[in-house]
Amino acid sequence: MLTRSTKPLTGLSVLLLGSAAVTRMAGMWLVSCGARVVHRSRPDDENDVVATYIAQGVQDFDPADRFDAVILTPDFADELDDIAVCVETADRIEITSPYAESGDFKRSAITDMQLWARSGLGYLTRHMDASGEMTSIAIPRNRQASILGGALAALAVVTQQLSGVDETLRKPAHVHIDLLELLAMLPMQPVGFAQLDQRIMGAPSSATFRMPGGTVSTSNGLAYVRPVEPAHWSKLLHLIGVRANLADAVANDLSLVRSNVDEIDREVRSWAASLTSEEVSDICQDEHIPVAPVYTPRQVAGDEHMNARDFFVDGRVGVPWLASLDESAAKKAQRRTGVRPDEGLPLAGLRVLDLSWAWAGPYATTLLSDLGAEVINVEWHPRASNLRRNPPFAGGDHSSNNTAAWWSANQRGKFSIGINMKSDEGRRIVRELAAQSDVVVENFAPGVVDRLGVGYDALREFNPELVYVSLSAFGQVGPRSHYIGYGTQVYAAAGVGYATSLDGETASQMFIPYPDPVSGLCGSLAIASYIWKARSERCTARVDVSELETVALVGLEPLLEGLDTTREVCLPEYLVVESRGGEPLALFAMDEHEWRAMLQFLSTDDPSSTQKEDVVEAIARNVAGLDKDDALSRLGDAGFAVTWVRPSAHVLMDDYLTQTGLWEQDRSPEVVNSRIDIAGSLWKLGSQRTGIWRGSPRLFGDTASILAGLLGYSDADIEALNAAGAIAVDSPE
Secondary structure, three states, rough: OOOOOOOOOOOOOEEOOOOOOHHHHHHHHHHHHOEEEEEEEHHHOHHHOOHHHHHHOOOEEEOOOOOOEEEOOOHHHHHHHHOOOOOOOEEEEEEOOOOOOOOOOEEEEEHHHHHHOOOOHHHHHEEEOOOEEEEEEEEOOHHHHHHHHHHHHHHHHHHOOOOOOOOOOOOOOOOEEEEEHHHHOOOHHHHHHHHOOOOOOOOOOOOOOOOOEEEEEOOOEEEEEEEOOOOHHHHHHHHOOOOOHHHHHOOOOOOOHOOHHHHHHHHHHHHHHHOHHHHHHHHHHHHHOEEEEEHHHHHHHHHHHHHHHHEOOOEEEEOOOEEEEEOOOOOOOOOOOOOOOOOOOOOOOOEEEEEOOOHHHHHHHHHHOOOEEEEEEEEOOOOOOOHHHHHOEEOOOOOOOOEEEHHHHHHOOOEEEEOOOOOHHHHHHHHHHHOOOOOOOOOOOOOOHHHHOHHHHHHHHHOOOEEEEEEOOOOOOOOOOOOOOHHHHHHHHHHHHHOOOOOOOOEEOOOOOHHHHHHHHHHHHHHHHHHHHHHOOOOOOEEEEEHHHHHHOOOOHHHHHHHHOOOOOOOEEEEEEEEEOEEEEEEEEEHHHHHHHHHHOOOOOOOOHOOOOHHHHHHHHHHEEEEEEEEHHHHHHHOOOEEEEEOHHOOOOOHHHHHHOOEEEEEOOOOOOOEEEEEOOOOEOOOOOOOOOOOOOOOOOOHEEEHHHOOOOHHHHHHHHHHHOOOOOOOOO
């Protein structure tokens, strides 16, 4: 039975050093997973709701303790000498950032907001107007960088424990991860557009580009009604009564949605207005149209689906997955030598059978591949990953399956094998691969893998220590588990769109499906944690990662208020204004006093007798008269928090990221000649970043080598399977 009570990291002991928010968030993740977490010289933040919340379960330091890992920021490295005996065999996870750690937990939210603005994500996050259109730049008013960075640090802890090196020979590792690098990696498609098409995703365009629907009013709130695929649009138009000939034609020509935008938008809004948000969503989802309610954090706290999954208990938020541990009578297959070269990385020898597509599952396995895991991605036509079909394309070649920059950045270092899982022979191959793997990852709609015969119950009969991880939009169980969704729907339903709100009413959306890599990161932590558990207890594990829950958790601070309205969470405010050159600058303050101090610094006017709204407007006017660099230096040197909200083209030239060496050339076979950069591995072992050992694979390009090299199939076997349509051996043109 799937439950939230399994604790995969029981037996692991981790020390936290320092006061950084990201260090404490790492502790929150590890405690939730069952690890014993100790904080040396724990800061006194009892008056802060969030600091108190994330410290629950964290223990005080005892000099007699011994630890498996220690997490810290560079400012606290000197403390290691004082506790050398305690951490003698501990892995060291060091978290860096371009911004100095202030030690003030309340102000750490501003640092996280600056990271968001600087990373390219800020430029891609926009307030929505009453018609559902994306307008001005929005910044989440919470510690999303630290929450995600904490998950990455926790993943670093666990992956080091999975190292195949004999414990008696293993030396403690020193792993570096960086918060700005983590966030800057996520806008993969905008980074590709900036280089291949010289297009700035999110920038105003002279061309009119409107789509109908979006955030629409319902009888009790809002719903997000804007499908992506032409087939979904066609179903929606039939459902709400738009002209039948138009509804039919849209299935083959999405441009008709744009050319008939006013008519369709009017019909969508009229139809939704008489229904509740839940009714709109349920009616659409019954027809397999991805639609979801737009929820505030308070509505998320009362959500029937998440409560049925026990995500909220006694005012606290659970880990964003359910799991079960089971015994298997299967005999462990003799492990065959891997097809990926062993480069001495922590996850060398770990084999991942990746049935996932789109972005969430593949991003999870990318993080593991960058640490040495052998990732075998099963694909099939016509449902190869939709990222292979999304622009921009190297050389402008959209006819190939192997030129999409977004896909290429996300699939590096993996193998692509073409298997028709609807055939008996294809299912047999998947079972043989599962017997040779540590983990299977999938993100199909609930029930699909079981109908195909490659679900958990089928595959665990072939591997007594198999970990089977599903990443789906709303999870595998619960009242809305049948919902399908893209990142935009999940972002709306998880309440995180209100994390940016300054008035409690205006929500935001993003130009990228941000929930996908968020759930991928959390999914990779679940994968590593349950592999550790399965190995230690010799059992199988079934893990159900909910994208909805991962995104809700990332909006932690507003969600805590939603769960308990008596909580007073202190959140910063922000103002985005254009400099004299038109560049967007984000200014941050904790309260009205700081806004007044900023105005007094910028102007000779006396702000003491001015209303707060007038103070903010006066600041905007003063900054608008300054050049970008002048504004950044003047305000920054005076101690005020200000950041340039960089589009992805300028993130590629960020001095800090250039210095850390994040960007490297994409070496995928059909992309390499375009000489574009992608984010490299997020992992540094010692001072050396782990390398991307090869570019992204051609569609089906590794089928023959995997079947022959890993499963022992002969050339004749492979030829016969290919002729029968059970496999595909190379990319169709």
